[in-house]
Amino acid sequence: MVDSLSSSLRRVVVLGTGGTIAGRAASGGDNIGYTAGQVGVADLLGGIDAPEGLVLVTEQVAQLDSKDMDFGVWVQLARRCAFWLAEADVAGVVITHGTDTLEETAFFLQAVLAPDKPVVLTCAMRPATSLSPDGPQNVRDAIAVAATSSAQGVTVVCAGVIHSAMDVQKVHTYRQDAFASGDAGPVGYVEEGAVRRLRDWPRSQAGGNSRILEADEKAIALWPRVEILTSHAGASGALVDLLLQERAAGCADPMRGLVLAATGNGTVHHALEAAALRAQDAGVAVLRATRCTSGRILPRPDDKLRNAGALTPVKARIALMLELIGKAG
Numbered sequence: 001m002v003d004s005l006s007s008s009l010r011r012v013v014v015l016g017t018g019g020t021i022a023g024r025a026a027s028g029g030d031n032i033g034y035t036a037g038q039v040g041v042a043d044l045l046g047g048i049d050a051p052e053g054l055v056l057v058t059e060q061v062a063q064l065d066s067k068d069m070d071f072g073v074w075v076q077l078a079r080r081c082a083f084w085l086a087e088a089d090v091a092g093v094v095i096t097h098g099t100d101t102l103e104e105t106a107f108f109l110q111a112v113l114a115p116d117k118p119v120v121l122t123c124a125m126r127p128a129t130s131l132s133p134d135g136p137q138n139v140r141d142a143i144a145v146a147a148t149s150s151a152q153g154v155t156v157v158c159a160g161v162i163h164s165a166m167d168v169q170k171v172h173t174y175r176q177d178a179f180a181s182g183d184a185g186p187v188g189y190v191e192e193g194a195v196r197r198l199r200d201w202p203r204s205q206a207g208g209n210s211r212i213l214e215a216d217e218k219a220i221a222l223w224p225r226v227e228i229l230t231s232h233a234g235a236s237g238a239l240v241d242l243l244l245q246e247r248a249a250g251c252a253d254p255m256r257g258l259v260l261a262a263t264g265n266g267t268v269h270h271a272l273e274a275a276a277l278r279a280q281d282a283g284v285a286v287l288r289a290t291r292c293t294s295g296r297i298l299p300r301p302d303d304k305l306r307n308a309g310a311l312t313p314v315k316a317r318i319a320l321m322l323e324l325i326g327k328a329g
């Protein structure tokens with residue numbers, strides 16, 4: 001399938017949030033010793049011409065190293081996406097983002113917005129000051145996807161590959177082609193500005209999750225605390241018990257959810273599992289997600305703890321957080 005640009009589309013909005021793509025190093029040869037989130041999004045578009053018939057609009061939503069991403073920025077980003085997507089002449093939104101938590105932001109936006117227009121996150125593994133930065137080509141490719149008439153949902157574009165927000169994971173610490181989509185495989189590729197699609201775009205759902213978009217600052221600050229603990233050789237239940245003690249002592253922000261980064265098909269060290277069952281009995285929502293980078297947890301009849309299917313632990317955490325917000329009101 002080769003998807004064509006729509007003749008009626010007019011604006012693609014590029015929202016900046018920081019990351020290596022906006023990073024600055026002291027020398028062009030340094031691809032790791034840089035500071036992320038330094039160059040403004042308007043400057044990132046400096047050498048990039050808008051494809052014919054399109055106008056590019058930029059907006060700086062945040063300027064951070066994505067390891068420091070938080071709920072407040074996510075909500076702000078979701079709101080700005082919703083605002084721009086509601087404009088009739090906006091074809092789609094591109095978000096420049098750090099690679100480190102990009103898959104979490106993408107999953108969050110898909111879960112909250114499920115937009116019927118494209119929201120395309122892109123990034124870079126080399127800073128803007130690099131002798132050979134990868135950011136400009138990634139941005140060009142992301143704009144091509146955002147301007148594609150049939151595109152919808154939240155995707156990630158990196159190194160010419162289009163990934164669904166549901167499946168994408170960062171899999172490499174250094175290579176420019178740093179993302180993969182596991183068993184699902186990529187949605188498609190961008191080749192010289194043309195989108196070659198292999199499978200369906202992420203689903204869209206009218207209205208998305210308006211509750212998140214409407215939350216006030218106080219509600220955002222009180223978003224449910226969901227922790228992730230890893231099952232591994234020699235694991236114990238000690239941290240779960242500490243978190244339960246803190247909860248019982250009436251702390252201001254108690255653990256409300258717990259994701260277990262489980263081994264293989266969702267198995268958990270017996271000591272950690274016993275503690276997780278104690279947590280579940282005490283009212284904590286517990287979810288098992290596999291540590292494996294591919295595959296899904298296949299349920300077994302004797303399972304006592306719910307599983308997150310194909311979601312990675314970090315995505316399972318977001319899903320559980322949104323579930324708890326949904327139940328709160």
Ligand code: SIN
Nearest residue numbers: 019020066098099100
């Ligand atoms: C970040 O995630 O903001 C820094 C790392 C990167 O973008 O590759």
